[in-house]
Amino acid sequence: MKTHDAHHAPMSFWQKYIFSTDHKIIGIQFLFVSLFFLLVGGLLAMQIRWQLGFPGKPMPGGGILPESMVVDGVILPEYYIQLVTMHGTFMVFFAIMPLLVGVYANFLIPLKLGAHDMAFPRINMWSFWLALLAGLIMLAGFFVPDGAPRAGWTMYAPLSARPDLSGATLSQQLWCVSIVVLGLSSVLGSLNYITTVINHRAPGMTWFRMPLSVWALFITAILGVLALPVLQGAAIMLLFDQTIGTHFFDFGAGGQPLLWQHLFWFFGHPEVYILILPAMGMVSDIIANGSRKPIFGYHSMVFAIIGIAFLGWIVWGHHMFMSGMNPTLGSTFMVSTLLIAVPSAIKVFNWLGTMWRGNLHLHVPMLNAIGFVSMFTIGGLSGIFMAATPVDIPIHDTQFIVAHIHYVLFGGSLFALFAAITFWYPKMFGRVMDERLGKIHFWLTFITYNMTFFPMHIIGMGGQMRRIYDPTVYTFLQPQQPVNVFITISAFALFAVQFFFMFNFLWSLKRGQKAPQNPWNDNGLEWSLPNPAPHGNWAPATPIVYRGPYEFSAPEAGDADYLPQTKKLPSDPDPVPATLPGGH
């Protein structure tokens, strides 16, 4: 304990901000990098939408792209499939996943548990640098001969394994290498989060006094450490098929194309929960805060997180109902998939229960958290259509599934991220984001987001397939082309209103109002520190925890409507035995 001061000698800029081992700085590094990739993914999406809304028409600004992608401003089919591949890849692996896990597992776990840092700070630094390296390798795909990968973000073999059939060679290999590096980053990060949660909780921070955000991030880390290696293994097999002549996925030589799908989705479905559980956790914290009420049914919320994570391992076949997999297997996967509705319903109704008879402060994080609840509900319910196998037949691989995934990952994860970024911004940067800009951003996003993604359900029911370059090729799709135009215009508007967020985020870094110590009157441990929190957090001291994180409006709190976890009331016993606090 006494030797901690050695860590906090003045550091050079490079030590402090670039090769930092401070979990908070690493979280902020992840934040900037993944917001950049979010922007890249968004720009790719705009080009996809241009082509679907106005197929064959010159794209504004398309002239700056090389002839191998765009000719006379018109997107080429081979560039279009690069766009869909890379939009999915960047958004899933380099935007949403690092925003939720890289940023908030890093930033929140030690702060919310009263630890001085992660269990393995140097490994943590490596986790960030490997993620950045993976992102740059993936981005490099656009700048090699033949352009970016072309087999969809799901990389189905044999298309992905055969350069002669996909038309891309080097970038397909880069995709595999990037995924292997990213997986390593993810595994290192996850091991760190798991160890920290198990070993570095402050005295009194029992398992069932942990905030739901930490519970969700903890369970997510377990999913990550088990799921990512499967994808890495699959990516290495694919790389070998591409380069050294193995035939894992090549039927002609005894391989099996469906093997890729099983491996990919065995990773891929837990991955979906990696992309939503942290969002659910953070939204739970924010809804309790905004409602000034304890979370409704805390224990069942914890068990619902565990239940979703467990079921997440036995549903991967629902991506493969049409794949030629034995239909009897389809029946079992249908039942396990439908059962996920149960823990999901528990969560949604418990959030509603939390708001019920509360005292709702509709600050920007709360607005976005409520947006999350109402939009995630649509995404969850639309999943039931695809889970019911006969109904999946007409809508499988159509725009309906595109609508579904965007209701979960944009309406769900991204709204939760807008909430989380605004809520913990003061803790990161010592300033508060502008309230008015935040509200304008929320409402405009909410409206244009629904205008963009809701009609996709309808054109998907009409049969519009995913990843087709030009829907007007099909006679049966031509009548619904006006809807595609509407979606495209809405998507441009949705993209444009994100500048309110971008401006607010950057402007507030320097000009935002100075944050008070506890700007949201929250109970969490992190607010017992100054904003931004110093390197080492509480070191050399350690906070002591007397209660759970959701004691808003507790009678013992007197006039205040919140009761911090660290506040000792005369009736509170000292926690024994005290676990050893975190730190290094």
Add this chain to the structure above:
Amino acid sequence: MRWWLPDAGSTFAGPIDTLFLVILIITGIALVIVEVGVVTFVIRYRARPGRKAFYTHGSTRAEVIWTAIPAVTMVALGLVSNHYWVLMKDKNSVPPNAIQMGVHAKQFEWEVSYAGPDGTLGTPDDFTVRNQLHIPVDQPVAVQLTAEDVIHSFFVPEFRVKQDAVPGMNITAWFQATKTGEYEIGCAELCGMGHYRMRGRVFVHTPEEFNTWLAQQAAGGSE
């Protein structure tokens, strides 16, 4: 512009569309409950001076209710769905009197093979037509799906039929058209840069028309 699934063109459309409607009603009710709850609570319980939140950690009874109702609904939905799923996709459900045809998918076309005059597929008198599937109305058809190069997906929206064609696998997809006319086959699995133009056509004939067409083709007739 349609706001619903495409026109029904096969015997599968009835149960699938009904099931779709049932799920739409169930999810619609759930959605209305949640969204009305959200909006009501936001209006009714918004912060006002002097207002204090009701301090509670939950209610076991309420939680049991909203656990049990979705669980029962989902299990029931699963059972009903499975009945039709088996009927449509299980190998043993293919009617024995189904007309056998072969569809071989490759970048970027559908090669349809028909049994020749002997009526059996896989014999030397078979003949092949590119991108055209001719079938008789009101009679079950079993398509042997294979693929040459990468994974494709055989999709006829009006028939509510979709089945991947996988290299190295021979998958049977069966259906029974209920209306004569012309429909489109789409590829529903990304299969390369020509994925979007991998379009075929289905012609549903009356039995007489179909037999005439078959005889013509078998005799080496044009078209």
